[in-house]
Amino acid sequence: MAPEPPLLSMSGITKSFPGVRALDGVDLDVQAGEVHCLLGQNGAGKSTLIKVLAGAHQPDTGSIRWRGEEVTLRSPIAAMRLGIATIYQELDLVEHLSVAENVHLGHEPTAAGFVVRGRAARASTARLLKRLGHPEIEPARLVGQLSAAQQQIVSMARALSHDVRLIVMDEPSAALDPDEVDNLFRIVGDLTADGVAVVYISHRLEEIRRIGDRVTVLKDGRAVAGGLPAKSTPTREVVALMTGRNVEYVFPDRPASAPDGAPVLEVRGLTRRGEFEPLDLDVHPGEIVGLAGLVGSGRSEILETIYGARKADAGQVRVGGRALRSGSVRAAVRAGLGLAPEERKAQALLMLESVTRNVSVSSMSRFSRGGWIDRRSEAGAARAATRELSLRPDNPAVPVRTLSGGNQQKAVLARWLLRGCRVLLLDEPTRGVDVGARAELYAVIRRLADEGLAVLLVSSEVPEVLGLADRVLVLREGRVVHRAPARELDEHRVLDLVMEGSPAS
Amino acid sequence: MTQHASPPRDNTDKVPPVGQPPSWRGLFARADVRTLSLLGVLAALILIGGITKPDEFLDTRNLQLVLTQASVIGVVTVGMTFVITSGGIDLSVGAIVALASVWATTVATQDYGFAGVLFTAVIVGVGCGLVNGLLIAYGGMVPFIATLAMLASARGLALQITDGKTQIVTIGSILDLGERDAYVLGVPPLVIVFAVVTIIGWLILNRTTFGRRTVAVGGNAEAARLAGIDVRRQRLYLYLLSGLCCGIAAFLLIILSGSGQNTNGNLYELDAIAAAIIGGTLLSGGRGTITGSVLGVLIFTTITNIFALNNLQSDVQQIAKGAIIVAAVLVQRRTASST
Numbered sequence: 001m002a003p004e005p006p007l008l009s010m011s012g013i014t015k016s017f018p019g020v021r022a023l024d025g026v027d028l029d030v031q032a033g034e035v036h037c038l039l040g041q042n043g044a045g046k047s048t049l050i051k052v053l054a055g056a057h058q059p060d061t062g063s064i065r066w067r068g069e070e071v072t073l074r075s076p077i078a079a080m081r082l083g084i085a086t087i088y089q090e091l092d093l094v095e096h097l098s099v100a101e102n103v104h105l106g107h108e109p110t111a112a113g114f115v116v117r118g119r120a121a122r123a124s125t126a127r128l129l130k131r132l133g134h135p136e137i138e139p140a141r142l143v144g145q146l147s148a149a150q151q152q153i154v155s156m157a158r159a160l161s162h163d164v165r166l167i168v169m170d171e172p173s174a175a176l177d178p179d180e181v182d183n184l185f186r187i188v189g190d191l192t193a194d195g196v197a198v199v200y201i202s203h204r205l206e207e208i209r210r211i212g213d214r215v216t217v218l219k220d221g222r223a224v225a226g227g228l229p230a231k232s233t234p235t236r237e238v239v240a241l242m243t244g245r246n247v248e249y250v251f252p253d254r255p256a257s258a259p260d261g262a263p264v265l266e267v268r269g270l271t272r273r274g275e276f277e278p279l280d281l282d283v284h285p286g287e288i289v290g291l292a293g294l295v296g297s298g299r300s301e302i303l304e305t306i307y308g309a310r311k312a313d314a315g316q317v318r319v320g321g322r323a324l325r326s327g328s329v330r331a332a333v334r335a336g337l338g339l340a341p342e343e344r345k346a347q348a349l350l351m352l353e354s355v356t357r358n359v360s361v362s363s364m365s366r367f368s369r370g371g372w373i374d375r376r377s378e379a380g381a382a383r384a385a386t387r388e389l390s391l392r393p394d395n396p397a398v399p400v401r402t403l404s405g406g407n408q409q410k411a412v413l414a415r416w417l418l419r420g421c422r423v424l425l426l427d428e429p430t431r432g433v434d435v436g437a438r439a440e441l442y443a444v445i446r447r448l449a450d451e452g453l454a455v456l457l458v459s460s461e462v463p464e465v466l467g468l469a470d471r472v473l474v475l476r477e478g479r480v481v482h483r484a485p486a487r488e489l490d491e492h493r494v495l496d497l498v499m500e501g502s503p504a505s
Numbered sequence: 506m507t508q509h510a511s512p513p514r515d516n517t518d519k520v521p522p523v524g525q526p527p528s529w530r531g532l533f534a535r536a537d538v539r540t541l542s543l544l545g546v547l548a549a550l551i552l553i554g555g556i557t558k559p560d561e562f563l564d565t566r567n568l569q570l571v572l573t574q575a576s577v578i579g580v581v582t583v584g585m586t587f588v589i590t591s592g593g594i595d596l597s598v599g600a601i602v603a604l605a606s607v608w609a610t611t612v613a614t615q616d617y618g619f620a621g622v623l624f625t626a627v628i629v630g631v632g633c634g635l636v637n638g639l640l641i642a643y644g645g646m647v648p649f650i651a652t653l654a655m656l657a658s659a660r661g662l663a664l665q666i667t668d669g670k671t672q673i674v675t676i677g678s679i680l681d682l683g684e685r686d687a688y689v690l691g692v693p694p695l696v697i698v699f700a701v702v703t704i705i706g707w708l709i710l711n712r713t714t715f716g717r718r719t720v721a722v723g724g725n726a727e728a729a730r731l732a733g734i735d736v737r738r739q740r741l742y743l744y745l746l747s748g749l750c751c752g753i754a755a756f757l758l759i760i761l762s763g764s765g766q767n768t769n770g771n772l773y774e775l776d777a778i779a780a781a782i783i784g785g786t787l788l789s790g791g792r793g794t795i796t797g798s799v800l801g802v803l804i805f806t807t808i809t810n811i812f813a814l815n816n817l818q819s820d821v822q823q824i825a826k827g828a829i830i831v832a833a834v835l836v837q838r839r840t841a842s843s844t
Contacts, residue, residue, distance in 0.1 A: 307731070309730070330735060339731055347727050350721055350724040350729075351725065352791045352792050364718075365714070371715055372713055373712055373713060375712075
């Protein structure tokens with residue numbers, strides 16, 4: 001019997017963005033009727049790969065064969081015409097349109113070519129929703145009124161409204177309750193029974209065990225393993241594939257002795273419902289505490305709540321023994337907290353302004369009398385702060401947007417250094433920073449700690465947390481599942497914990 | 506997961522050497538391309554005026570008139586520049602000028618004399634600004650909507666106060682300020698007020714923490730908040746400031762016209778926004794220039810004057826203004842696209 005060609009066969013796909021090779025010769029085969037799982041850490045290239053498959057990105061090189069024939073996916077419409085539908089993690093629905101209008105967006109049933117047949121659209125939408133096990137969603141309701149889980153179903157109905165042969169699902173279970181996950185799996189089962197292929201992306205290894213047929217593991221833009229059996233490959237092996245690294249990071253030495261004395265940051269029972277469960281943690285002066293966890297584990301939310309940018313439902317934050325008013329960034333800054341947020345450009349930097357002004361923005365009262373700014377002392381202090389961090393170029397008058405990612409991060413750190421803060425909250429401090437510049441940033445962070453700052457570090461890159469922090473808290477879905485000194489952990493163990501919640505045997 | 510391309514560096518965009526120690530010698534060297542081009546446009550207009558109507562245009566009285574007319578809208582534009590720099594908009598300025606001018610010229614107010622009229626104009630302006638600011642900063646309303654509502658209400662209230670009648674000013678000391686005897690070295694008092702407001706506005710925007718916070722809020726409100734700036738309070742102050750400027754402008758208009766009318770300040774909001782935008786203030790916020798705004802006002806006022814002297818209809822004027830706005834914004838897009 002001649003072997004059936006795979007439904008989809010991608011080979012040698014490369015895709016570069018300025019400064020980054022996101023995909024470096026990736027192969028992916030998907031058979032009709034299978035659930036093919038894509039695994040990989042953040043930044044491994046999963047999103048880029050599915051965007052290529054959806055026609056949203058054009059690969060630089062490589063070929064895509066669809067049912068044995070070479071195809072070019074020039075646009076999302078081209079991919080849809082072939083029968084490839086993608087359900088993105090961030091749902092792309094129009095809130096102010098109805099369910100039926102969303103499902104048929106771009107291919108509305110029409111009369112005379114342009115009059116939308118609303119009734120026909122609603123009827124076919126109702127059929128699709130019934131097939132998906134959610135007949136209670138009314139096709140005429142506005143999407144904005146639906147829950148996140150229901151919106152996901154609508155997204156899926158939209159995918160199925162085309163004659164679909166392959167569905168890509170990017171972390172579909174992230175926003176779902178356990179019941180809803182069961183329903184999702186039932187739908188996936190129905191689809192594959194009809195011969196539809198599913199490419200399933202998830203961080204949760206147990207889900208992959210339940211519904212997956214084969215697994216492809218991506219790391220640093222390469223497929224390090226293709227088509228492993230999903231149910232029988234040992235967790236250890238999968239984790240090792242995900243983490244084996246080409247780039248060795250250089251981390252600064254830790255101080256010989258653990259810091260003693262009173263903690264400067266104390267968090268007690270801090271809670272935000274739906275984001276993270278009651279949290280206790282202490283950070284001492286001179287200490288770096290790391291929070292390890294995946295996207296969606298509540299890491300950033302924890303930092304922002306400590307900082308007052310989000311209002312806590314319960315619990316307390318104390319700095320130097322004094323309780324902070326909840327939900328007030330200004331109180332936190334006054335007490336000596338400083339945040340280097342995850343989205344540097346959107347949340348920290350004034351992109352039109354100079355480095356000096358970005359550095360001085362939180363300390364303006366120090367350079368002003370009666371609101372009048374002494375620009376000479378401002379410039380001098382900003383220069384001193386940026387020099388201390390070896391920010392390049394050594395000219396704080398240049399616009400901050402002309403700086404590299406690493407130096408922009410240094411400008412944010414300089415802001416808090418100048419402010420004289422006691423506790424630094426770092427959210428993904430090396431995101432968007434070149435690999436070469438990371439070691440320098442690590443050294444800066446360690447030096448700030450050695451000089452007496454308390455640092456709370458969040459990163460989705462496990463080696464970064466383990467290499468930089470003194471103590472580590474491992475988070476999974478808003479809950480601390482493990483606490484240990486960094487020396488007692490290794491990357492595999494932490495990944496086991498963040499993915500399965502308990503150490504693998 | 507994918508890295509976003511960093512924005513292309515725009516080398517044609519002059520890098521403003523902010524943050525350097527002040528140096529007065531550098532003031533002119535620092536004048537950027539935009540300011541120079543605005544000065545060029547203004548010079549060209551003066552040249553056109555001088556050629557087409559050499560006697561009338563360059564006459565001292567005419568130049569005094571142009572500057573006087575520019576003063577009223579100019580003061581409004583200074584306030585507007587702050588609001589736009591912060592990423593907001595104030596559509597109610599014309600209506601506030603109208604309301605302040607009629608409230609300050611009622612018979613009852615005029616009983617209190619010069620000080621009573623001035624005080625009332627300023628307080629009404631600040632009061633309207635306070636309402637705008639509270640609605641926007643603490644009520645969470647979009648500036649466009651809140652100030653649109655103020656536009657409608659203030660105009661309505663102004664009509665109610667006057668019943669559509671012109672309220673004549675009878676206080677001699679106010680009327681005298683509009684007379685030639687009050688000119689200081691040939692400069693009308695209104696123009697002096699405009700100059701003072703401009704200088705104070707420039708200093709506040711460029712040399713004070715208030716100005717820095719305004720720019721920070723407009724450039725990136727979330728970053729400003731996370732840097733510890735009280736964004737809401739800053740927004741409130743900005744609309745107060747705009748209202749204050751409207752109150753001052755209303756008083757200038759009372760001097761200029763010797764009366765208060767509910768139709769005063771008609772479409773000032775458009776003129777002020779247009780002047781700020783062609784001056785180089787970003788409508789999206791984060792960058793503002795008082796110098797540019799004042800040049801914008803002078804350009805518009807000069808055009809109006811030249812057209813009037815040449816007996817061109819106001820419809821032609823409007824078309825010319827529209828064309829200038831489009832041209833200025835196209836230039837702005839090109840120079841600011843790097844962000």
